[in-house]
Amino acid sequence: MPETLSRRALNRATLERQLLLSRADLSALDAVRHLYGMQAQAPAPPYVGLRSRLEGFAPDDLSGLLYDRRVVRLSLMRSTIHLVTAEDCLALRPLLAPMMERGLRGRKGLAGLEPSEVGRVGRELVEERPLTFRELGAALAGRWPDRDPADLVAAVRETVPLVQVPPRGVWGVGGQPAHTSAEAWLGRPLDGAAGPAEMVRRYLTAYGPASVMDVQQWSGMTRLGEVVRGMGLRVFTTEDGTEVVDLPEAVLPDPEVxxxxxYLAEFDNMLLSFSARTRTRIMADEHRGRVFTVNGIIKATVLVDGFVRGLWRVASGRGEAVLEVEPFAPVTAAERAELEAEGMRMLELFAPSAQVRGVRFV
Incomplete structure (x- = not known):
């Protein structure tokens, strides 16, 4: 019989692999590589994520990597924007291509068109100069005037690896994202080095014991059961009987550590990378409705004793910055003190020049 892992054991294993059990003494590049995809629908989450996970992280550590083209922002897992290393971009994008192209099915505006042809034209356009999606749609409409520009842009987005070029994603800099192809930006072709088994291995390295459904939820891919079964992985069961697997060499931390x-950012990859049955390792089901909104926003959350126990936001203006914490239940005096100390550390990121900074519980 496989060993049973408690919810707390899964929690501690995931926290350790996500660099949340203790801050890691890693470079920003090494951390991005280890985490194997940081959610990046908005510019701030990767910075907040690294601030919570690394010793001595400063925004320029990541912004410099974007300008140096050592990390990139593009649509990958689940067809959502992720921050990855250049190497992982080139390796992962071909593997995920079939999943991404499935997203074009049912788009009536593309009926009778070959998406790859739209992608070819779109690639030529964005490789001439980086374009926003509005600019790309207008240019494509010149070729297909009877089609919805949004559908044409979708065809390019799902068939061409489009990276968002700086200053998009640079801390403190706004503006609409402009895109070019990964190959043009990085000066290298896609290599497809990440086969399904390698992808599963990297996922387990970053997230801990997981079920086949977890890997599929994270990646957006399907039919990974045979891949997982052929990898010689260690098998466990959860308290509710779900089978989860892990790397044979992985050492699990003490559940009582x-x-x-x-503080986790909005859209943090921790909240989006597990299926419903094992998501309770990080967040109780009764809290999901307060974190995942009906319009697709995933709110910034607070971890207390390793589990999602509240929300947070920063309010600033006129030289003052306040981090507001909204606990889901009362916290102890010790937890409150720790939330205040960690909140002040986060305010150093968001409001380094504020004359007055503080943490408020609401």
Missing amino acids: PAPVR
């Missing part, structure tokens, strides 16, 4: 308070 203390977990520090941490």
Whole structure:
């Protein structure tokens, strides 16, 4: 019989692999490589994520990597924007291509068109100069005037690896994202080095014991059961009988090891990378409705004792910045003190020049 892993054991294993059980002494590049995809629908989450996970992280550490083209922002897992290393971009994008192209099915505006042909034209356009999606849609409409520009842009987005070029994603800099192809930006072709088994291995390295459904939820891919079964992985069961697997060489932390308070960004990859049955390792089901909104926003959350126990936001203006914490339940005096200390650390990121900074519980 496989060994049973408690919810707390899964929690501590995931926190450790996500660099949330203790801050790691890693470079920003090494951390991005280890985490194997940081959610990046908005510019701030990767910075908040690294601030919570690394010793001595400063925004320029990541912004410099974007300008140096060592990390990139593009649509990958689940066809959502992720921050990855250049190497992982080139390796992963071909593997995920069939999943991404499935997203074009049912688009009536593309009926009778070959998406790859639209992608070819779109590639030529964005490789001439980086374009926003509005600019790309207008240019494509010149070729297909009877089609919805949004559908034409979708065809390019799903068939061509489009990276968002700086200053998009640079801390403190706004503006609409402009895109070019990964090959043009990085000066290298896609290599497809990440086969399904390698992808599963990297996922487990970053997230801990997981079920086949977890890997599929994270990646957006299907039919990974045979791949997982052929990898010789260690097998466990959860308290509700779900089978999860892990790397044979992985060492699981003590379930009773203390977990520090941490602030997770909106859309943090921790909240989107597990199926419903094992998501309780990080967040109780009764809290999902307060974190995942009906319009697709995933709110910034607070981890207390390793689990999602509240929300947070920063309010600033006129030289003052306040981090507001909204606990889902009362916290102890010790937890409150830790939330305040960690909150002040986060305010150093968001409001370094504020004359007055503080943490408020609401």
